[in-house]
Amino acid sequence: MTYGSGSGSGGGRSASRGSPVEHGFPHLDTVRSAINALYRRLSPEALRTFDTSVAPADVAFADQDDLHLGVQRVARAMVRHLRLPDARMIVSFRAMEHAANVELAAGPEYFIELNDRFREHRRDIGAALAHEVMHVYLHRVDLSFPGTRGNEILTDTAAAYLGAGWLLLDAFREDGTSSQKLGYLTPEEFGYVLAKRAAVFDEDPAIWFTSPQAYTAYTKGRDLARQDTRQPPLTAAGWTGRHRYAKDRRHAAPAPPGARYRFEPGPPLRVTFPCPTCEQRIRVPSRGRVRARCGLCGTVLECDT
Secondary structure (H helix, E strand, O other), X not given: OEOOOOOOOOOOOOOEOOOOOOOOOOOHHHHHHHHHHXXXXXXXXXXXXXXXXXXXXXXXXXXXXXXXXXXXXXXXXXXXXXXXXOOEEEEEEEOOOOOEEEEOOOOOEEEEEEEHHHHOOHHHHHHHHHXXXXXXXXXXXXXXXXXXXXXXXXXXXXXXHOOOOHHHHHOOEEOOOOEEOOOOOOHXXXXXXXXXXXXXXXXXXXXXXXXXXXXXXXXXXXXXXXXXXXXXXXXXXXXXXXXXXXXXXXXXXXOOOOOOOEEEOOOOOEEEEEOOOOOOEEEEEOOOEEEEEOOOOOOEEEEEO
């Protein structure tokens, strides 16, 4: 069973039974824009206050726990993690198409509805609440993307980057007869964002995964995140990338498909490329070895331009 997640009055993606889980990186451009938007809206200093993820013990939900007391406990854990002390989550259950829904109002009370399925499948309540409480957080800081789909991708990305979204990836399970996924990102895209976070905060989320499929998706996302740190003109780029870059530089040619750098005619010739940490574009003269400092997140990058 694949579950989407809704926000607002009737928004979000439908939950479809028996449909295959989408894989790969179809939303990668929007995910990268979302990471950049977080740095711009919250500031690197504010992001660093989320250096510790939600602990598994804080969202554990045993079958013998009282349903309503347990769900309120988990909701409070999300509120604490996101520093929303004056926000109160009122959680209820009902039959619905989506995994969950939140009404975004002025507060301080926010009403979250969870799919009746979670009455029996309690292990994923933390994942559903991670997404819905993140909607409240983004509403509070006035950060949104145009359109329902873009805004949902922003919400998933923010949940993962701010330390709660590992639960959404861990809710991904797939076998020969059934599947379940929460959120709008693919499993590999969740892995990509979690790996970006891990590189900044030196935190390995893989130790918390209970789903083997989640771990596999995380490693695929991590591989792509590492490739971002090995793109020309970064000195960590491999020989093939460096050779292609040098050829493009000689002719000031448009970058080939897949390359993330762009040349700007001079004099002097300049190259722009995204910061592998925050996705802010950096512009430097094309004059050999330089050390560039990202003006947004402060990451220092060794480049051969």
